[in-house]
Amino acid sequence: QVQLQESGPGLxxxxxxxxLTCIVSGDSVSSGGSYWGWIRxxxxxxxxxxxxxxxxxxxxxxxxxxxxxxLSFDTSKNQFSLKLSxxxxxxxxxxxxxxxxxxxxxxxxxxxxxxxxxxxxxx
Amino acid sequence: QSVLTQPPSASGTPGQRVxxxxxxxxxxxxxxxxxxxxxxxxxAPKLLIYRNSQRPSGVPDRFSGSKSDTSASLAxxxxxxxxEADYYCAAWDDSLSAWVFGGGTKLTVL
Numbered sequence: 551q552v553q554l555q556e557s558g559p560g561l562x563x564x565x566x567x568x569x570l571t572c573i574v575s576g577d578s579v580s581s582g583g584s585y586w587g588w589i590r591x592x593x594x595x596x597x598x599x600x601x602x603x604x605x606x607x608x609x610x611x612x613x614x615x616x617x618x619x620x621l622s623f624d625t626s627k628n629q630f631s632l633k634l635s636x637x638x639x640x641x642x643x644x645x646x647x648x649x650x651x652x653x654x655x656x657x658x659x660x661x662x663x664x665x666x667x668x669x670x671x672x673x
Numbered sequence: 674q675s676v677l678t679q680p681p682s683a684s685g686t687p688g689q690r691v692x693x694x695x696x697x698x699x700x701x702x703x704x705x706x707x708x709x710x711x712x713x714x715x716x717a718p719k720l721l722i723y724r725n726s727q728r729p730s731g732v733p734d735r736f737s738g739s740k741s742d743t744s745a746s747l748a749x750x751x752x753x754x755x756x757e758a759d760y761y762c763a764a765w766d767d768s769l770s771a772w773v774f775g776g777g778t779k780l781t782v783l
Contacts, residue, residue: 589772596675596761596774596775596776596777597710597718597761597763597774597777598774599771599772599773599774602772610770610771611771612771613769613770613771646717646718653706653723653724657706657724658765659706659708659720659723659724659763660708660710660720660763660772661720661723661729662720663717663718663719664717665716665717666716666717
């Protein structure tokens with residue numbers, strides 16, 4: 551059973567950098583065909599994809615967030631991280647880490663999600 | 674404004690069949706598979722349907738998915754009170770090189 555668990559500060563000041571980590575069990579972030587990434591959900595609103603990456607170095611980002619997003623792996627701990635810079639109140643959301651499973655060539659889909667962590671941007 | 678369009682709400686009585694639509698374009702649903710997620714308040718989304726119509730292990734066969742051209746549909750038959758939740762569709766968009774979601778449909782069991 552694949553499990554993902556987010557961790558990080560629940561409160562970030564405007565203009566600072568939001569940093570979250572996702573620890574994975576039941577699968578390896580450094581092998582296999584899966585991508586690993588982040589999705590967020592502002593309070594009372596819908597889902598917004600942030601981006602994902604593969605251990606090979608391949609990555610894709612939401613065009614609206616790309617300039618502020620950094621994704622990275624720590625394979626020794628089987629975890630991956632999100633950094634979102636220059637945050638504003640609009641970045642307040644529940645942040646989910648997720649596995650983007652490979653079903654076939656160029657055919658992926660998010661199957662496992664973390665439980666989510668609320669990050670509030672406020673001074 | 675979501676790239677994929679879903680009705681904001683849907684409802685039905687126990688035992689009924691309720692469809693939820695998801696409309697997109699040739700760059701997303703028209704080209705790629707559709708995924709559906711179920712979300713209860715305060716919890717993470719759960720995969721309900723993958724690759725248009727396939728159910729993960731453990732998902733009841735009351736839930737079914739279909740796709741035609743640039744639209745997809747989730748159908749819930751034999752509606753139960755525990756099906757009351759938010760439902761989201763998703764697909765990869767080739768033009769944006771990004772996953773896109775529908776705005777979500779809140780299902781109410783009357």
